[in-house]
Amino acid sequence: MGEYKPPFTITNEILSYVSSISEKIGQITAVNNLQTKPHLRKNNRIKSIHSSLKIEANSLSLGQVRDLINGRPVLGEQKEIQEVKNAYAAYEQLAKIHPYDINDLKKFHNIMTKYVVEESGDFRHGEEGVFNGEQCIFMAPPARLVPQLINELFSWMKESHGSVHPLILSSVFHYEFVFIHSFSDGNGRMARLWHTAILSKWKPIFEYIPIESQIEKFQDEYYEAIARCHVNGESTVFIEFMLRQIDRILSDISVQLSEDNEHLSEYVKKVLDIMEYDIPYTASALMEKLNLKSKEGFRRNYLRPAMDMGLIQMTIPDKPNSRNQRYVKI
Known part of the structure:
Protein backbone atom coordinates (compact mmCIF):
# COMPACT_ATOMS: atom_id res chain seq x y z
CA MET A 1 0.00 0.00 0.00
CA GLY A 2 1.36 3.43 -0.95
CA GLU A 3 2.00 6.29 1.44
CA TYR A 4 -1.30 7.89 2.47
CA LYS A 5 -1.85 11.63 1.94
CA PRO A 6 -5.18 13.17 2.99
CA PRO A 7 -6.64 14.96 -0.04
CA PHE A 8 -6.90 18.75 0.19
CA THR A 9 -6.00 21.80 -1.87
CA ILE A 10 -4.11 24.88 -0.70
CA THR A 11 -6.29 27.76 -1.92
CA ASN A 12 -5.60 31.50 -1.95
CA GLU A 13 -8.19 31.84 0.83
CA ILE A 14 -6.28 29.38 3.01
CA LEU A 15 -2.98 31.17 2.40
CA SER A 16 -4.59 34.51 3.19
CA TYR A 17 -5.98 33.23 6.50
CA VAL A 18 -2.66 31.62 7.48
CA SER A 19 -0.95 34.98 6.94
CA SER A 20 -3.64 36.93 8.80
CA ILE A 21 -3.70 34.52 11.77
CA SER A 22 0.09 34.51 12.06
CA GLU A 23 0.14 38.32 12.05
CA LYS A 24 -2.55 38.57 14.72
CA ILE A 25 -0.79 36.05 16.95
CA GLY A 26 2.37 38.09 16.67
CA GLN A 27 0.53 41.29 17.59
CA ILE A 28 -1.21 39.74 20.58
CA THR A 29 1.97 38.08 21.85
CA ALA A 30 4.02 41.28 21.47
CA VAL A 31 1.55 43.48 23.35
CA ASN A 32 0.23 41.11 26.00
CA ASN A 33 2.05 38.59 28.16
CA LEU A 34 -0.84 36.17 28.52
CA GLN A 35 1.14 33.93 30.84
CA THR A 36 0.71 36.61 33.50
CA LYS A 37 -3.08 36.26 33.18
CA PRO A 38 -3.95 32.75 34.42
CA HIS A 39 -7.53 33.91 35.00
CA LEU A 40 -7.89 34.47 31.26
CA ARG A 41 -6.71 30.93 30.51
CA LYS A 42 -9.12 29.47 33.06
CA ASN A 43 -12.05 31.57 31.87
CA ASN A 44 -11.44 30.62 28.24
CA ARG A 45 -10.92 26.97 29.18
CA ILE A 46 -14.34 26.96 30.82
CA LYS A 47 -15.78 28.44 27.62
CA SER A 48 -14.01 25.77 25.55
CA ILE A 49 -15.38 22.93 27.67
CA HIS A 50 -18.92 24.31 27.76
CA SER A 51 -19.02 24.90 24.00
CA SER A 52 -17.48 21.56 23.02
CA LEU A 53 -19.96 19.68 25.20
CA LYS A 54 -22.89 21.85 24.08
CA ILE A 55 -22.16 20.88 20.47
CA GLU A 56 -22.66 17.27 21.62
CA ALA A 57 -26.04 18.15 23.23
CA ASN A 58 -24.88 18.57 26.85
CA SER A 59 -27.52 20.87 28.35
CA LEU A 60 -25.55 22.35 31.27
CA SER A 61 -25.22 26.13 31.13
CA LEU A 62 -21.95 28.05 31.14
CA GLY A 63 -22.64 29.04 34.75
CA GLN A 64 -23.21 25.42 35.76
CA VAL A 65 -20.00 24.32 34.02
CA ARG A 66 -18.13 27.11 35.83
CA ASP A 67 -19.60 26.05 39.18
CA LEU A 68 -18.64 22.40 38.62
CA ILE A 69 -15.08 23.31 37.74
CA ASN A 70 -14.89 25.51 40.83
CA GLY A 71 -16.10 22.66 43.04
CA ARG A 72 -19.61 23.91 43.70
CA PRO A 73 -22.63 21.56 43.73
CA VAL A 74 -24.74 21.55 40.57
CA LEU A 75 -28.11 19.95 39.91
CA GLY A 76 -28.19 18.07 36.61
CA GLU A 77 -27.98 14.72 34.90
CA GLN A 78 -25.10 12.67 36.31
CA LYS A 79 -23.86 11.81 32.81
CA GLU A 80 -23.65 15.49 31.83
CA ILE A 81 -21.92 16.40 35.09
CA GLN A 82 -19.39 13.62 34.54
CA GLU A 83 -18.77 14.84 30.98
CA VAL A 84 -17.79 18.25 32.37
CA LYS A 85 -15.46 16.74 34.95
CA ASN A 86 -13.86 14.53 32.30
CA ALA A 87 -13.38 17.38 29.83
CA TYR A 88 -11.82 19.58 32.49
CA ALA A 89 -9.41 16.79 33.46
CA ALA A 90 -8.41 16.41 29.80
CA TYR A 91 -8.00 20.13 29.09
CA GLU A 92 -5.97 20.62 32.26
CA GLN A 93 -3.39 18.24 30.78
CA LEU A 94 -3.42 19.91 27.36
CA ALA A 95 0.28 20.81 27.54
CA LYS A 96 1.17 17.15 28.16
CA ILE A 97 -0.49 15.84 25.01
CA HIS A 98 1.77 14.34 22.36
CA PRO A 99 -0.46 15.05 19.36
CA TYR A 100 1.39 12.65 17.02
CA ASP A 101 1.12 9.66 19.38
CA ILE A 102 -1.81 7.25 18.92
CA ASN A 103 -1.35 5.89 22.45
CA ASP A 104 -1.87 9.41 23.77
CA LEU A 105 -5.04 9.68 21.68
CA LYS A 106 -6.43 6.58 23.38
CA LYS A 107 -5.22 7.75 26.79
CA PHE A 108 -7.00 11.09 26.48
CA HIS A 109 -10.14 9.52 25.08
CA ASN A 110 -10.20 7.45 28.26
CA ILE A 111 -9.90 10.64 30.32
CA MET A 112 -12.53 12.43 28.23
CA THR A 113 -15.11 9.62 28.38
CA LYS A 114 -14.43 7.99 31.77
CA TYR A 115 -17.59 6.43 33.29
CA VAL A 116 -19.79 7.60 30.37
CA VAL A 117 -18.61 5.46 27.42
CA GLU A 118 -18.32 1.68 27.57
CA GLU A 119 -15.41 1.47 25.13
CA SER A 120 -13.51 4.31 26.78
CA GLY A 121 -9.94 4.49 25.48
CA ASP A 122 -10.51 1.80 22.82
CA PHE A 123 -11.33 2.06 19.13
CA ARG A 124 -14.90 1.15 18.30
CA HIS A 125 -15.87 -2.43 17.48
CA GLY A 126 -19.27 -1.66 15.98
CA GLU A 127 -20.45 0.21 12.91
CA GLU A 128 -21.33 3.88 13.34
CA GLY A 129 -23.17 6.50 11.34
CA VAL A 130 -23.84 10.19 11.72
CA PHE A 131 -27.54 11.03 11.90
CA ASN A 132 -29.66 14.16 11.70
CA GLY A 133 -32.78 12.96 13.47
CA GLU A 134 -33.63 9.70 11.72
CA GLN A 135 -31.78 10.65 8.54
CA CYS A 136 -28.36 9.06 8.08
CA ILE A 137 -25.91 11.72 6.88
CA PHE A 138 -23.10 9.27 6.27
CA MET A 139 -21.82 5.90 7.43
CA ALA A 140 -18.37 5.83 9.00
CA PRO A 141 -15.76 3.40 7.62
CA PRO A 142 -16.10 -0.19 8.89
CA ALA A 143 -14.75 -0.74 12.40
CA ARG A 144 -12.19 -3.28 11.13
CA LEU A 145 -10.51 -0.49 9.12
CA VAL A 146 -10.22 2.02 11.97
CA PRO A 147 -6.75 0.96 13.26
CA GLN A 148 -5.31 1.09 9.73
CA LEU A 149 -6.91 4.47 8.91
CA ILE A 150 -5.73 6.03 12.17
CA ASN A 151 -2.22 4.67 11.66
CA GLU A 152 -2.14 6.18 8.19
CA LEU A 153 -3.40 9.55 9.45
CA PHE A 154 -0.88 9.73 12.29
CA SER A 155 1.95 8.59 10.01
CA TRP A 156 1.10 11.41 7.62
CA MET A 157 1.05 13.92 10.50
CA LYS A 158 4.44 12.79 11.80
CA GLU A 159 5.97 13.06 8.34
CA SER A 160 4.27 16.34 7.43
CA HIS A 161 4.35 18.46 10.59
CA GLY A 162 7.59 20.10 9.46
CA SER A 163 6.36 20.84 5.94
CA VAL A 164 2.61 21.44 6.30
CA HIS A 165 1.69 24.56 8.29
CA PRO A 166 0.21 23.64 11.72
CA LEU A 167 -2.91 25.71 10.98
CA ILE A 168 -3.56 23.53 7.94
CA LEU A 169 -2.35 20.24 9.44
CA SER A 170 -4.57 20.60 12.52
CA SER A 171 -7.63 21.30 10.37
CA VAL A 172 -6.90 18.32 8.10
CA PHE A 173 -6.56 16.10 11.15
CA HIS A 174 -9.84 17.43 12.61
CA TYR A 175 -11.82 16.57 9.49
CA GLU A 176 -10.14 13.21 8.83
CA PHE A 177 -10.60 12.15 12.44
CA VAL A 178 -14.30 13.03 12.40
CA PHE A 179 -14.66 11.07 9.14
CA ILE A 180 -12.90 7.96 10.49
CA HIS A 181 -15.06 8.12 13.62
CA SER A 182 -12.50 6.13 15.60
CA PHE A 183 -14.47 5.74 18.82
CA SER A 184 -18.01 4.66 19.65
CA ASP A 185 -18.58 8.09 21.26
CA GLY A 186 -16.65 11.30 21.96
CA ASN A 187 -15.20 11.75 18.46
CA GLY A 188 -16.21 15.40 18.15
CA ARG A 189 -14.86 16.28 21.59
CA MET A 190 -11.57 14.53 20.85
CA ALA A 191 -11.25 16.16 17.41
CA ARG A 192 -11.59 19.62 18.94
CA LEU A 193 -9.25 18.83 21.86
CA TRP A 194 -6.61 17.44 19.47
CA HIS A 195 -6.97 20.41 17.12
CA THR A 196 -6.16 22.72 20.02
CA ALA A 197 -3.31 20.48 21.18
CA ILE A 198 -1.63 20.56 17.75
CA LEU A 199 -1.91 24.36 17.58
CA SER A 200 -0.66 24.74 21.18
CA LYS A 201 2.54 22.88 20.28
CA TRP A 202 3.05 25.45 17.52
CA LYS A 203 2.07 28.54 19.55
CA PRO A 204 1.34 28.16 23.30
CA ILE A 205 -1.06 31.11 23.03
CA PHE A 206 -3.66 28.64 21.72
CA GLU A 207 -4.02 27.29 25.27
CA TYR A 208 -5.77 30.60 25.97
CA ILE A 209 -8.00 30.69 22.88
CA PRO A 210 -11.44 29.01 23.07
CA ILE A 211 -11.68 27.81 19.48
CA GLU A 212 -14.48 25.49 20.57
CA SER A 213 -16.70 28.44 21.52
CA GLN A 214 -16.26 29.89 18.04
CA ILE A 215 -17.24 26.55 16.47
CA GLU A 216 -20.31 26.40 18.70
CA LYS A 217 -21.41 29.86 17.52
CA PHE A 218 -21.30 28.62 13.94
CA GLN A 219 -22.32 25.03 14.60
CA ASP A 220 -24.56 24.69 11.55
CA GLU A 221 -21.75 25.93 9.28
CA TYR A 222 -19.37 23.51 11.04
CA TYR A 223 -21.52 20.50 10.17
CA GLU A 224 -22.24 21.86 6.71
CA ALA A 225 -18.50 22.16 5.99
CA ILE A 226 -17.97 18.56 7.15
CA ALA A 227 -20.86 17.35 4.98
CA ARG A 228 -19.51 19.19 1.91
CA CYS A 229 -16.12 17.59 2.45
CA HIS A 230 -17.74 14.16 2.55
CA VAL A 231 -19.29 14.89 -0.85
CA ASN A 232 -16.11 16.42 -2.28
CA GLY A 233 -13.88 13.68 -0.96
CA GLU A 234 -11.35 16.18 0.46
CA HIS A 263 -9.70 52.10 27.79
CA LEU A 264 -10.00 50.99 31.39
CA SER A 265 -9.65 53.69 33.99
CA GLU A 266 -7.12 53.20 36.76
CA TYR A 267 -10.04 52.77 39.16
CA VAL A 268 -11.56 49.92 37.15
CA LYS A 269 -8.17 48.25 36.72
CA LYS A 270 -7.64 48.36 40.48
CA VAL A 271 -10.98 46.76 41.36
CA LEU A 272 -10.48 44.05 38.73
CA ASP A 273 -6.98 43.34 40.01
CA ILE A 274 -8.18 42.60 43.55
CA MET A 275 -11.04 40.32 42.39
CA GLU A 276 -10.65 36.66 41.46
CA TYR A 277 -12.85 35.15 38.80
CA ASP A 278 -16.03 33.39 39.95
CA ILE A 279 -15.67 34.58 43.57
CA PRO A 280 -18.62 36.66 44.87
CA TYR A 281 -17.69 39.76 46.91
CA THR A 282 -19.76 42.16 48.99
CA ALA A 283 -19.31 45.86 48.34
CA SER A 284 -17.82 46.20 51.82
CA ALA A 285 -15.24 43.48 51.15
CA LEU A 286 -14.14 45.18 47.94
CA MET A 287 -13.90 48.56 49.65
CA GLU A 288 -11.78 47.02 52.39
CA LYS A 289 -9.42 45.46 49.83
CA LEU A 290 -9.09 48.84 48.11
CA ASN A 291 -8.70 50.68 51.44
CA LEU A 292 -11.65 52.95 50.65
CA LYS A 293 -14.00 54.70 53.07
CA SER A 294 -16.55 56.42 50.79
CA LYS A 295 -19.25 54.05 49.58
CA GLU A 296 -20.49 56.63 47.08
CA GLY A 297 -17.00 57.17 45.65
CA PHE A 298 -16.51 53.41 45.36
CA ARG A 299 -19.75 52.95 43.46
CA ARG A 300 -19.22 55.99 41.20
CA ASN A 301 -15.56 55.45 40.30
CA TYR A 302 -15.00 51.70 40.62
CA LEU A 303 -18.10 49.52 40.67
CA ARG A 304 -20.53 51.23 38.30
CA PRO A 305 -18.02 51.76 35.42
CA ALA A 306 -16.91 48.12 35.66
CA MET A 307 -20.52 46.92 35.60
CA ASP A 308 -21.39 49.19 32.67
CA MET A 309 -18.54 47.62 30.69
CA GLY A 310 -19.78 44.11 31.47
CA LEU A 311 -16.70 43.23 33.50
CA ILE A 312 -18.51 42.75 36.82
CA GLN A 313 -22.05 41.53 37.40
CA MET A 314 -24.46 41.27 40.31
CA THR A 315 -25.38 37.89 41.75
CA ILE A 316 -28.94 39.19 42.28
CA PRO A 317 -29.49 41.56 39.32
CA ASP A 318 -33.25 41.79 39.88
CA LYS A 319 -32.70 43.21 43.38
CA PRO A 320 -29.76 45.62 43.13
CA ASN A 321 -30.19 46.84 46.71
CA SER A 322 -30.53 43.41 48.31
CA ARG A 323 -28.57 42.93 51.54
CA ASN A 324 -27.41 39.61 50.06
CA GLN A 325 -26.02 41.28 46.92
CA ARG A 326 -22.61 40.13 45.74
CA TYR A 327 -20.41 41.11 42.79
CA VAL A 328 -18.57 38.71 40.50
CA LYS A 329 -15.84 39.36 37.93
CA ILE A 330 -16.76 37.73 34.61
Whole structure:
Protein backbone atom coordinates (compact mmCIF):
# COMPACT_ATOMS: atom_id res chain seq x y z
CA MET A 1 0.00 0.00 0.00
CA GLY A 2 1.36 3.43 -0.95
CA GLU A 3 2.00 6.29 1.44
CA TYR A 4 -1.30 7.89 2.47
CA LYS A 5 -1.85 11.63 1.94
CA PRO A 6 -5.18 13.17 2.99
CA PRO A 7 -6.64 14.96 -0.04
CA PHE A 8 -6.90 18.75 0.19
CA THR A 9 -6.00 21.80 -1.87
CA ILE A 10 -4.11 24.88 -0.70
CA THR A 11 -6.29 27.76 -1.92
CA ASN A 12 -5.60 31.50 -1.95
CA GLU A 13 -8.19 31.84 0.83
CA ILE A 14 -6.28 29.38 3.01
CA LEU A 15 -2.98 31.17 2.40
CA SER A 16 -4.59 34.51 3.19
CA TYR A 17 -5.98 33.23 6.50
CA VAL A 18 -2.66 31.62 7.48
CA SER A 19 -0.95 34.98 6.94
CA SER A 20 -3.64 36.93 8.80
CA ILE A 21 -3.70 34.52 11.77
CA SER A 22 0.09 34.51 12.06
CA GLU A 23 0.14 38.32 12.05
CA LYS A 24 -2.55 38.57 14.72
CA ILE A 25 -0.79 36.05 16.95
CA GLY A 26 2.37 38.09 16.67
CA GLN A 27 0.53 41.29 17.59
CA ILE A 28 -1.21 39.74 20.58
CA THR A 29 1.97 38.08 21.85
CA ALA A 30 4.02 41.28 21.47
CA VAL A 31 1.55 43.48 23.35
CA ASN A 32 0.23 41.11 26.00
CA ASN A 33 2.05 38.59 28.16
CA LEU A 34 -0.84 36.17 28.52
CA GLN A 35 1.14 33.93 30.84
CA THR A 36 0.71 36.61 33.50
CA LYS A 37 -3.08 36.26 33.18
CA PRO A 38 -3.95 32.75 34.42
CA HIS A 39 -7.53 33.91 35.00
CA LEU A 40 -7.89 34.47 31.26
CA ARG A 41 -6.71 30.93 30.51
CA LYS A 42 -9.12 29.47 33.06
CA ASN A 43 -12.05 31.57 31.87
CA ASN A 44 -11.44 30.62 28.24
CA ARG A 45 -10.92 26.97 29.18
CA ILE A 46 -14.34 26.96 30.82
CA LYS A 47 -15.78 28.44 27.62
CA SER A 48 -14.01 25.77 25.55
CA ILE A 49 -15.38 22.93 27.67
CA HIS A 50 -18.92 24.31 27.76
CA SER A 51 -19.02 24.90 24.00
CA SER A 52 -17.48 21.56 23.02
CA LEU A 53 -19.96 19.68 25.20
CA LYS A 54 -22.89 21.85 24.08
CA ILE A 55 -22.16 20.88 20.47
CA GLU A 56 -22.66 17.27 21.62
CA ALA A 57 -26.04 18.15 23.23
CA ASN A 58 -24.88 18.57 26.85
CA SER A 59 -27.52 20.87 28.35
CA LEU A 60 -25.55 22.35 31.27
CA SER A 61 -25.22 26.13 31.13
CA LEU A 62 -21.95 28.05 31.14
CA GLY A 63 -22.64 29.04 34.75
CA GLN A 64 -23.21 25.42 35.76
CA VAL A 65 -20.00 24.32 34.02
CA ARG A 66 -18.13 27.11 35.83
CA ASP A 67 -19.60 26.05 39.18
CA LEU A 68 -18.64 22.40 38.62
CA ILE A 69 -15.08 23.31 37.74
CA ASN A 70 -14.89 25.51 40.83
CA GLY A 71 -16.10 22.66 43.04
CA ARG A 72 -19.61 23.91 43.70
CA PRO A 73 -22.63 21.56 43.73
CA VAL A 74 -24.74 21.55 40.57
CA LEU A 75 -28.11 19.95 39.91
CA GLY A 76 -28.19 18.07 36.61
CA GLU A 77 -27.98 14.72 34.90
CA GLN A 78 -25.10 12.67 36.31
CA LYS A 79 -23.86 11.81 32.81
CA GLU A 80 -23.65 15.49 31.83
CA ILE A 81 -21.92 16.40 35.09
CA GLN A 82 -19.39 13.62 34.54
CA GLU A 83 -18.77 14.84 30.98
CA VAL A 84 -17.79 18.25 32.37
CA LYS A 85 -15.46 16.74 34.95
CA ASN A 86 -13.86 14.53 32.30
CA ALA A 87 -13.38 17.38 29.83
CA TYR A 88 -11.82 19.58 32.49
CA ALA A 89 -9.41 16.79 33.46
CA ALA A 90 -8.41 16.41 29.80
CA TYR A 91 -8.00 20.13 29.09
CA GLU A 92 -5.97 20.62 32.26
CA GLN A 93 -3.39 18.24 30.78
CA LEU A 94 -3.42 19.91 27.36
CA ALA A 95 0.28 20.81 27.54
CA LYS A 96 1.17 17.15 28.16
CA ILE A 97 -0.49 15.84 25.01
CA HIS A 98 1.77 14.34 22.36
CA PRO A 99 -0.46 15.05 19.36
CA TYR A 100 1.39 12.65 17.02
CA ASP A 101 1.12 9.66 19.38
CA ILE A 102 -1.81 7.25 18.92
CA ASN A 103 -1.35 5.89 22.45
CA ASP A 104 -1.87 9.41 23.77
CA LEU A 105 -5.04 9.68 21.68
CA LYS A 106 -6.43 6.58 23.38
CA LYS A 107 -5.22 7.75 26.79
CA PHE A 108 -7.00 11.09 26.48
CA HIS A 109 -10.14 9.52 25.08
CA ASN A 110 -10.20 7.45 28.26
CA ILE A 111 -9.90 10.64 30.32
CA MET A 112 -12.53 12.43 28.23
CA THR A 113 -15.11 9.62 28.38
CA LYS A 114 -14.43 7.99 31.77
CA TYR A 115 -17.59 6.43 33.29
CA VAL A 116 -19.79 7.60 30.37
CA VAL A 117 -18.61 5.46 27.42
CA GLU A 118 -18.32 1.68 27.57
CA GLU A 119 -15.41 1.47 25.13
CA SER A 120 -13.51 4.31 26.78
CA GLY A 121 -9.94 4.49 25.48
CA ASP A 122 -10.51 1.80 22.82
CA PHE A 123 -11.33 2.06 19.13
CA ARG A 124 -14.90 1.15 18.30
CA HIS A 125 -15.87 -2.43 17.48
CA GLY A 126 -19.27 -1.66 15.98
CA GLU A 127 -20.45 0.21 12.91
CA GLU A 128 -21.33 3.88 13.34
CA GLY A 129 -23.17 6.50 11.34
CA VAL A 130 -23.84 10.19 11.72
CA PHE A 131 -27.54 11.03 11.90
CA ASN A 132 -29.66 14.16 11.70
CA GLY A 133 -32.78 12.96 13.47
CA GLU A 134 -33.63 9.70 11.72
CA GLN A 135 -31.78 10.65 8.54
CA CYS A 136 -28.36 9.06 8.08
CA ILE A 137 -25.91 11.72 6.88
CA PHE A 138 -23.10 9.27 6.27
CA MET A 139 -21.82 5.90 7.43
CA ALA A 140 -18.37 5.83 9.00
CA PRO A 141 -15.76 3.40 7.62
CA PRO A 142 -16.10 -0.19 8.89
CA ALA A 143 -14.75 -0.74 12.40
CA ARG A 144 -12.19 -3.28 11.13
CA LEU A 145 -10.51 -0.49 9.12
CA VAL A 146 -10.22 2.02 11.97
CA PRO A 147 -6.75 0.96 13.26
CA GLN A 148 -5.31 1.09 9.73
CA LEU A 149 -6.91 4.47 8.91
CA ILE A 150 -5.73 6.03 12.17
CA ASN A 151 -2.22 4.67 11.66
CA GLU A 152 -2.14 6.18 8.19
CA LEU A 153 -3.40 9.55 9.45
CA PHE A 154 -0.88 9.73 12.29
CA SER A 155 1.95 8.59 10.01
CA TRP A 156 1.10 11.41 7.62
CA MET A 157 1.05 13.92 10.50
CA LYS A 158 4.44 12.79 11.80
CA GLU A 159 5.97 13.06 8.34
CA SER A 160 4.27 16.34 7.43
CA HIS A 161 4.35 18.46 10.59
CA GLY A 162 7.59 20.10 9.46
CA SER A 163 6.36 20.84 5.94
CA VAL A 164 2.61 21.44 6.30
CA HIS A 165 1.69 24.56 8.29
CA PRO A 166 0.21 23.64 11.72
CA LEU A 167 -2.91 25.71 10.98
CA ILE A 168 -3.56 23.53 7.94
CA LEU A 169 -2.35 20.24 9.44
CA SER A 170 -4.57 20.60 12.52
CA SER A 171 -7.63 21.30 10.37
CA VAL A 172 -6.90 18.32 8.10
CA PHE A 173 -6.56 16.10 11.15
CA HIS A 174 -9.84 17.43 12.61
CA TYR A 175 -11.82 16.57 9.49
CA GLU A 176 -10.14 13.21 8.83
CA PHE A 177 -10.60 12.15 12.44
CA VAL A 178 -14.30 13.03 12.40
CA PHE A 179 -14.66 11.07 9.14
CA ILE A 180 -12.90 7.96 10.49
CA HIS A 181 -15.06 8.12 13.62
CA SER A 182 -12.50 6.13 15.60
CA PHE A 183 -14.47 5.74 18.82
CA SER A 184 -18.01 4.66 19.65
CA ASP A 185 -18.58 8.09 21.26
CA GLY A 186 -16.65 11.30 21.96
CA ASN A 187 -15.20 11.75 18.46
CA GLY A 188 -16.21 15.40 18.15
CA ARG A 189 -14.86 16.28 21.59
CA MET A 190 -11.57 14.53 20.85
CA ALA A 191 -11.25 16.16 17.41
CA ARG A 192 -11.59 19.62 18.94
CA LEU A 193 -9.25 18.83 21.86
CA TRP A 194 -6.61 17.44 19.47
CA HIS A 195 -6.97 20.41 17.12
CA THR A 196 -6.16 22.72 20.02
CA ALA A 197 -3.31 20.48 21.18
CA ILE A 198 -1.63 20.56 17.75
CA LEU A 199 -1.91 24.36 17.58
CA SER A 200 -0.66 24.74 21.18
CA LYS A 201 2.54 22.88 20.28
CA TRP A 202 3.05 25.45 17.52
CA LYS A 203 2.07 28.54 19.55
CA PRO A 204 1.34 28.16 23.30
CA ILE A 205 -1.06 31.11 23.03
CA PHE A 206 -3.66 28.64 21.72
CA GLU A 207 -4.02 27.29 25.27
CA TYR A 208 -5.77 30.60 25.97
CA ILE A 209 -8.00 30.69 22.88
CA PRO A 210 -11.44 29.01 23.07
CA ILE A 211 -11.68 27.81 19.48
CA GLU A 212 -14.48 25.49 20.57
CA SER A 213 -16.70 28.44 21.52
CA GLN A 214 -16.26 29.89 18.04
CA ILE A 215 -17.24 26.55 16.47
CA GLU A 216 -20.31 26.40 18.70
CA LYS A 217 -21.41 29.86 17.52
CA PHE A 218 -21.30 28.62 13.94
CA GLN A 219 -22.32 25.03 14.60
CA ASP A 220 -24.56 24.69 11.55
CA GLU A 221 -21.75 25.93 9.28
CA TYR A 222 -19.37 23.51 11.04
CA TYR A 223 -21.52 20.50 10.17
CA GLU A 224 -22.24 21.86 6.71
CA ALA A 225 -18.50 22.16 5.99
CA ILE A 226 -17.97 18.56 7.15
CA ALA A 227 -20.86 17.35 4.98
CA ARG A 228 -19.51 19.19 1.91
CA CYS A 229 -16.12 17.59 2.45
CA HIS A 230 -17.74 14.16 2.55
CA VAL A 231 -19.29 14.89 -0.85
CA ASN A 232 -16.11 16.42 -2.28
CA GLY A 233 -13.88 13.68 -0.96
CA GLU A 234 -11.35 16.18 0.46
CA SER A 235 -11.03 18.59 3.39
CA THR A 236 -10.40 21.94 1.67
CA VAL A 237 -13.78 23.45 2.60
CA PHE A 238 -13.31 22.45 6.24
CA ILE A 239 -9.80 23.93 6.37
CA GLU A 240 -11.17 27.24 5.08
CA PHE A 241 -13.99 27.15 7.63
CA MET A 242 -11.69 26.48 10.59
CA LEU A 243 -9.14 29.14 9.60
CA ARG A 244 -11.95 31.66 9.18
CA GLN A 245 -13.18 30.94 12.73
CA ILE A 246 -9.68 31.11 14.22
CA ASP A 247 -9.07 34.42 12.44
CA ARG A 248 -12.37 35.77 13.83
CA ILE A 249 -11.73 34.78 17.41
CA LEU A 250 -8.22 36.21 17.32
CA SER A 251 -9.71 39.51 16.14
CA ASP A 252 -12.17 39.43 19.05
CA ILE A 253 -9.42 38.66 21.57
CA SER A 254 -7.19 41.39 20.14
CA VAL A 255 -9.97 43.95 20.58
CA GLN A 256 -10.74 42.69 24.08
CA LEU A 257 -7.12 42.93 25.19
CA SER A 258 -6.72 46.33 23.54
CA GLU A 259 -9.72 47.64 25.44
CA ASP A 260 -8.39 46.16 28.65
CA ASN A 261 -5.06 47.90 28.16
CA GLU A 262 -6.17 51.27 26.78
CA HIS A 263 -9.70 52.10 27.79
CA LEU A 264 -10.00 50.99 31.39
CA SER A 265 -9.65 53.69 33.99
CA GLU A 266 -7.12 53.20 36.76
CA TYR A 267 -10.04 52.77 39.16
CA VAL A 268 -11.56 49.92 37.15
CA LYS A 269 -8.17 48.25 36.72
CA LYS A 270 -7.64 48.36 40.48
CA VAL A 271 -10.98 46.76 41.36
CA LEU A 272 -10.48 44.05 38.73
CA ASP A 273 -6.98 43.34 40.01
CA ILE A 274 -8.18 42.60 43.55
CA MET A 275 -11.04 40.32 42.39
CA GLU A 276 -10.65 36.66 41.46
CA TYR A 277 -12.85 35.15 38.80
CA ASP A 278 -16.03 33.39 39.95
CA ILE A 279 -15.67 34.58 43.57
CA PRO A 280 -18.62 36.66 44.87
CA TYR A 281 -17.69 39.76 46.91
CA THR A 282 -19.76 42.16 48.99
CA ALA A 283 -19.31 45.86 48.34
CA SER A 284 -17.82 46.20 51.82
CA ALA A 285 -15.24 43.48 51.15
CA LEU A 286 -14.14 45.18 47.94
CA MET A 287 -13.90 48.56 49.65
CA GLU A 288 -11.78 47.02 52.39
CA LYS A 289 -9.42 45.46 49.83
CA LEU A 290 -9.09 48.84 48.11
CA ASN A 291 -8.70 50.68 51.44
CA LEU A 292 -11.65 52.95 50.65
CA LYS A 293 -14.00 54.70 53.07
CA SER A 294 -16.55 56.42 50.79
CA LYS A 295 -19.25 54.05 49.58
CA GLU A 296 -20.49 56.63 47.08
CA GLY A 297 -17.00 57.17 45.65
CA PHE A 298 -16.51 53.41 45.36
CA ARG A 299 -19.75 52.95 43.46
CA ARG A 300 -19.22 55.99 41.20
CA ASN A 301 -15.56 55.45 40.30
CA TYR A 302 -15.00 51.70 40.62
CA LEU A 303 -18.10 49.52 40.67
CA ARG A 304 -20.53 51.23 38.30
CA PRO A 305 -18.02 51.76 35.42
CA ALA A 306 -16.91 48.12 35.66
CA MET A 307 -20.52 46.92 35.60
CA ASP A 308 -21.39 49.19 32.67
CA MET A 309 -18.54 47.62 30.69
CA GLY A 310 -19.78 44.11 31.47
CA LEU A 311 -16.70 43.23 33.50
CA ILE A 312 -18.51 42.75 36.82
CA GLN A 313 -22.05 41.53 37.40
CA MET A 314 -24.46 41.27 40.31
CA THR A 315 -25.38 37.89 41.75
CA ILE A 316 -28.94 39.19 42.28
CA PRO A 317 -29.49 41.56 39.32
CA ASP A 318 -33.25 41.79 39.88
CA LYS A 319 -32.70 43.21 43.38
CA PRO A 320 -29.76 45.62 43.13
CA ASN A 321 -30.19 46.84 46.71
CA SER A 322 -30.53 43.41 48.31
CA ARG A 323 -28.57 42.93 51.54
CA ASN A 324 -27.41 39.61 50.06
CA GLN A 325 -26.02 41.28 46.92
CA ARG A 326 -22.61 40.13 45.74
CA TYR A 327 -20.41 41.11 42.79
CA VAL A 328 -18.57 38.71 40.50
CA LYS A 329 -15.84 39.36 37.93
CA ILE A 330 -16.76 37.73 34.61
